[in-house]
Amino acid sequence: MNLTHIKAVAFDLDGTLVDSIADLAASANAMRAELGLAPLAAERIQSHVGDGVASLVHRALTDERDGQADAALWERGFTFFIQHYHRHLTVHTRMYPGAAEGLKLLHGFGLPLVVVTNKSERLAVPLLAQLGIDSAFSLILGGDSLPEKKPSPLPLQHVAEVLGITPQQIVMVGDSENDVLCARAAGSAAVAVSYGYRDAANLHADLVIDSLVELFALLKKSAEVPQNLRV
Numbered sequence: 001m002n003l004t005h006i007k008a009v010a011f012d013l014d015g016t017l018v019d020s021i022a023d024l025a026a027s028a029n030a031m032r033a034e035l036g037l038a039p040l041a042a043e044r045i046q047s048h049v050g051d052g053v054a055s056l057v058h059r060a061l062t063d064e065r066d067g068q069a070d071a072a073l074w075e076r077g078f079t080f081f082i083q084h085y086h087r088h089l090t091v092h093t094r095m096y097p098g099a100a101e102g103l104k105l106l107h108g109f110g111l112p113l114v115v116v117t118n119k120s121e122r123l124a125v126p127l128l129a130q131l132g133i134d135s136a137f138s139l140i141l142g143g144d145s146l147p148e149k150k151p152s153p154l155p156l157q158h159v160a161e162v163l164g165i166t167p168q169q170i171v172m173v174g175d176s177e178n179d180v181l182c183a184r185a186a187g188s189a190a191v192a193v194s195y196g197y198r199d200a201a202n203l204h205a206d207l208v209i210d211s212l213v214e215l216f217a218l219l220k221k222s223a224e225v226p227q228n229l230r231v
């Protein structure tokens, strides 16, 4: 994979920078308990994450990927979930091994780093702040920051515009179909992490990495390719 032209790195949040399943599952099950429903296993909740909180609440209430909860029930669930999760963002949530070091190395390398998540901005920003990594990012885009979220190319197009580069100069690092589809639609490079919430082998990314330190090593190596050999 040719990374010589890369000028910025966009990161997905859940399943890529942080393992947030325990806290998401705790809040989803607290919501279910509030509504008189039995708890779901964390693996079920994991399969429901990736399209933002509104979808997660529908899926966590019905335990179906395409489930649509009754409107009044969803409203109660959504309000409860947001309040509960906002207060418990980082009880168990931690960065993945190599993520903090990888971010530090990439930041030191001088590449602008951004977050493109489908999590609501009002949840993503405090979560990153509580883990002490918010200042590493030039921009943090949530699923509700723009009129469209991943898999739409809009977030990466917006990042390119803000940074004054093209989407082709961005590499999107993620763990789900939405990340790869968003990158493809924008014309950006797509890198998948092997440790996220989905099976990376099914994502058809340009490259699969085991840690963000590996991404740094690849970008550093690409930058060392002499100018006249770059394509």
Ligand SMILES: O=C(O)COP(=O)(O)O
Pocket (backbone or CB within 6 Å): 012, 013, 014, 015, 049, 050, 051, 052, 053, 116, 117, 118, 119, 120, 176
């Ligand atoms: O669906 C979510 O809330 C989080 O999704 P993300 O993987 O885009 O961070």
Ligand SMILES: [Mg+2]
Pocket (backbone or CB within 6 Å): 012, 013, 014, 015, 016, 050, 174, 175, 176, 196, 197
């Ligand atoms: Mg993700």
